[in-house]
Amino acid sequence: MTAPLLIVNAEVDGISGIDVRIEQGRVAAVGPDLPRERADLLDAKGGALIPGLTDHHLHLHAMAADAASTRCGPPAVRSADDLRAALAAATGDAAGWVRGVGYSESVAGDLDAVALDRICADRPVRIQHRSGAMWMLNSAAVAATGLASGDHPGVERDGAGIPTGRVWRADDWLRTRLPTAKPPSLTAIGARLAGFGITSVTDATPDLLPESQQAIVAATMSGALPQRVHLLGAPLTGPDVASPRLTVGPYKIVIADSGLPELPALADTIAAAHAVGRPVAVHCVSREALLILLVALDDVGTIPGDRIEHGALVPRETLTRIRALGLRIVTQPGFLCDRGDDYLRDVEPVDLPDLYRCRSLVDSGIPLALSSDAPYGPLDPWRVMAAAVDRRARTGAVVGAGERLTAAEALDGYLAPATDPGGAPRRVAVGAAADLVLLHGPLADVLATPSADAVRRTWTHGDALGR
Numbered sequence: 001m002t003a004p005l006l007i008v009n010a011e012v013d014g015i016s017g018i019d020v021r022i023e024q025g026r027v028a029a030v031g032p033d034l035p036r037e038r039a040d041l042l043d044a045k046g047g048a049l050i051p052g053l054t055d056h057h058l059h060l061h062a063m064a065a066d067a068a069s070t071r072c073g074p075p076a077v078r079s080a081d082d083l084r085a086a087l088a089a090a091t092g093d094a095a096g097w098v099r100g101v102g103y104s105e106s107v108a109g110d111l112d113a114v115a116l117d118r119i120c121a122d123r124p125v126r127i128q129h130r131s132g133a134m135w136m137l138n139s140a141a142v143a144a145t146g147l148a149s150g151d152h153p154g155v156e157r158d159g160a161g162i163p164t165g166r167v168w169r170a171d172d173w174l175r176t177r178l179p180t181a182k183p184p185s186l187t188a189i190g191a192r193l194a195g196f197g198i199t200s201v202t203d204a205t206p207d208l209l210p211e212s213q214q215a216i217v218a219a220t221m222s223g224a225l226p227q228r229v230h231l232l233g234a235p236l237t238g239p240d241v242a243s244p245r246l247t248v249g250p251y252k253i254v255i256a257d258s259g260l261p262e263l264p265a266l267a268d269t270i271a272a273a274h275a276v277g278r279p280v281a282v283h284c285v286s287r288e289a290l291l292i293l294l295v296a297l298d299d300v301g302t303i304p305g306d307r308i309e310h311g312a313l314v315p316r317e318t319l320t321r322i323r324a325l326g327l328r329i330v331t332q333p334g335f336l337c338d339r340g341d342d343y344l345r346d347v348e349p350v351d352l353p354d355l356y357r358c359r360s361l362v363d364s365g366i367p368l369a370l371s372s373d374a375p376y377g378p379l380d381p382w383r384v385m386a387a388a389v390d391r392r393a394r395t396g397a398v399v400g401a402g403e404r405l406t407a408a409e410a411l412d413g414y415l416a417p418a419t420d421p422g423g424a425p426r427r428v429a430v431g432a433a434a435d436l437v438l439l440h441g442p443l444a445d446v447l448a449t450p451s452a453d454a455v456r457r458t459w460t461h462g463d464a465l466g467r
């Protein structure tokens with residue numbers, strides 16, 4: 001057990017000159033001029049001490065795999081020639097495979113095995129679409145995975161039944177056919193999260209395989225991943241994995257962006273989760289997906305905690321219904337800074353006002369939480385907050401000026417507990433877990449230009465992490 005820590009001269013809840021005592025993983029005292037005996041001292045120098053941030057939607061193992069992958073989309077790669085050079089330069093894994101990520105059609109159009117072979121054919125290559133929904137394999141990879149005999153419905157086939165090299169929403173299945181099936185280490189991800197002040201994450205990966213779930217549980221227990229974890233992909237039946245550092249959340253359901261589900265099947269899945277007391281967290285990117293979800297929920301009813309993931313397109317006329325159903329929305333304005341220019345070019349003009357709504361959700365009384373969807377969206381919460389405030393794409397163009405949040409509201413989107421996204425922000429208060437972030441300056445200064453550079457130190461369970 002480490003010695004008690006006394007952080008002196010901090011700003012807490014907007015009041016400067018506050019001391020905070022941390023003992024046994026909890027906030028033990030908050031106030032001016034706390035006694036300094038028998039404690040390690042840390043001078044906050046007037047910096048704000050705030051609760052640790054929760055990223056309400058990300059994908060831990062995908063983040064770790066992404067870190068070891070070749071960039072195949074903008075801004076690093078913008079053309080077929082760029083892609084050829086990037087794949088040629090890739091080291092490849094121990095088995096000689098190259099894993100690419102972030103592909104966008106703007107690089108070299110729709111890729112199948114034949115098209116990818118023209119870019120790289122000499123070793124097995126798999127490239128993930130930036131949506132995370134599809135993998136594109138070259139012929140060497142198609143052969144190595146035995147795709148022709150694959151029985152997964154996500155294996156796309158041509159008229160003659162030959163695999164095209166495109167595999168939809170079949171990550172777990174595909175992984176079983178790859179040479180390296182072990183989940184990657186989360187140690188580096190934990191350190192990266194701590195550097196941003198993130199002390200708690202919600203892993204939104206659907207239908208976690210037992211070995212993936214076990215790896216996450218083990219990483220939280222060993223401290224390799226110091227953050228608390230809330231799991232949406234835990235199966236509806238299975239061993240109870242909850243611990244002080246790991247909780248099981250709503251049940252993740254994906255309504256694919258292409259090919260909508262049958263309404264009865266969706267309603268049955270929701271009802272099955274509700275029957276065992278699990279709310280649902282439903283991936284809704286398109287207008288159609290949201291509308292079908294609302295019909296299903298009208299049918300089977302909602303329970304507290306049901307949530308919409310992404311809400312990329314929320315038609316105005318659905319706001320009242322979403323509010324009446326008691327749904328919360330976990331969204332990612334960070335996509336606006338990463339992909340805003342694409343949206344302005346590709347999204348139907350009539351849909352643009354509905355894109356990644358924030359302000360109108362708050363005004364409608366719909367609980368709103370922010371998140372990254374990393375590795376598919378930018379992880380840095382301070383960048384996501386800035387995007388929620390200015391809604392600027394890379395070129396500076398603004399997407400939906402009327403949907404802007406204030407920086408304080410955006411921060412609140414990260415301060416609610418993982419178990420209550422969009423709920424009341426946590427506070428630095430006596431008895432609270434010592435999941436804390438010390439900033440370099442007062443909160444108002446930091447929020448004037450949100451940046452991860454403002455993070456001075458992060459604690460989870462009272463233990464200092466990173467910076």
Ligand SMILES: [Zn+2]
Pocket residue numbers: 057058059204373
């Ligand atoms: Zn996601």
